[in-house]
Amino acid sequence: MNATLTPPGARLAVLASGRGSHLRHLYKACNQGILDAQICLVVSNNIRSSAWRFAASEGLPHWFCDTRHDAKDSAVDAALAACLLEHRIDWVITAGYLKKIGPSTLAAFPNKIINIHPALLPNYGGAGMYGQNVHRAVLAANERQSGATVHYVTAHYDEGAIIAQNHVTITQGMTPDSLAEAILKIEHPLLVHALQGLLTHHD
Ligand code: GRF
Numbered sequence: 001m002n003a004t005l006t007p008p009g010a011r012l013a014v015l016a017s018g019r020g021s022h023l024r025h026l027y028k029a030c031n032q033g034i035l036d037a038q039i040c041l042v043v044s045n046n047i048r049s050s051a052w053r054f055a056a057s058e059g060l061p062h063w064f065c066d067t068r069h070d071a072k073d074s075a076v077d078a079a080l081a082a083c084l085l086e087h088r089i090d091w092v093i094t095a096g097y098l099k100k101i102g103p104s105t106l107a108a109f110p111n112k113i114i115n116i117h118p119a120l121l122p123n124y125g126g127a128g129m130y131g132q133n134v135h136r137a138v139l140a141a142n143e144r145q146s147g148a149t150v151h152y153v154t155a156h157y158d159e160g161a162i163i164a165q166n167h168v169t170i171t172q173g174m175t176p177d178s179l180a181e182a183i184l185k186i187e188h189p190l191l192v193h194a195l196q197g198l199l200t201h202h203d
Contacts, residue, residue, distance in 0.1 A: 009036035010199050013089040015043045015065075015097035020051025022095035022116065025188040026195075027058065035192060036199055041087040043080065045099060061087065067099050077102025084109065091198065094153060095191070098130060101153050113153040114198070116191050118183045120165060121149040125158025135176035135183075144170055146179060148187040150194040164194040 042055035055062035147167040152160030
């Protein structure tokens with residue numbers, strides 16, 4: 001059989017609204033064959049984000065999800081679900097995508113939407129717990145450890161079943177910035193590792 005006819009692996013969609021370091025890392029992992037997958041769609045609600053610019057510059061299919069104030073949640077949800085289905089997506093990864101995933105999208109992709117969160121859930125998750133807010137709260141509580149969690153996405157922020165976690169030790173003098181940096185270093189391999197497991201054990 002001609003090698004070019006080999007099935008291309010799982011079809012991933014990455015939802016990202018910010019810096020896009022996970023998007024870049026996943027893209028690399030797919031290209032290097034570390035993940036048996038390809039990024040078939042990037043969704044963003046921020047066309048000024050690095051994630052969006054990266055998708056455009058690499059020629060990845062990218063779709064603007066219009067979540068501005070006047071957009072109805074149910075319409076956004078239906079459009080997102082339709083777009084993911086149209087691109088025949090197998091797994092959806094939210095990485096720095098701050099909007100809730102609506103019921104139509106959740107129903108169309110049961111147990112196929114995962115998120116990475118920069119703390120050890122079930123602690124330090126939920127509404128408002130993103131970016132620096134998370135790290136500030138962890139440091140204010142004098143925690144000795146923080147880390148990252150990969151989990152399934154449900155109707156409630158950061159509450160789905162945990163798939164994988166890794167820890168970071170908090171050292172004296174750490175700031176929200178330095179803690180975020182230390183956690184990001186473990187986040188990238190953690191997400192790839194979690195996906196490797198999911199792609200191996202699911203249909
Ligand atoms: C990561 O810290 C992730 O844990 C959180 O949002 C951040 C996204 O980073 N959910 P990036 O935009 O992929 O660089």
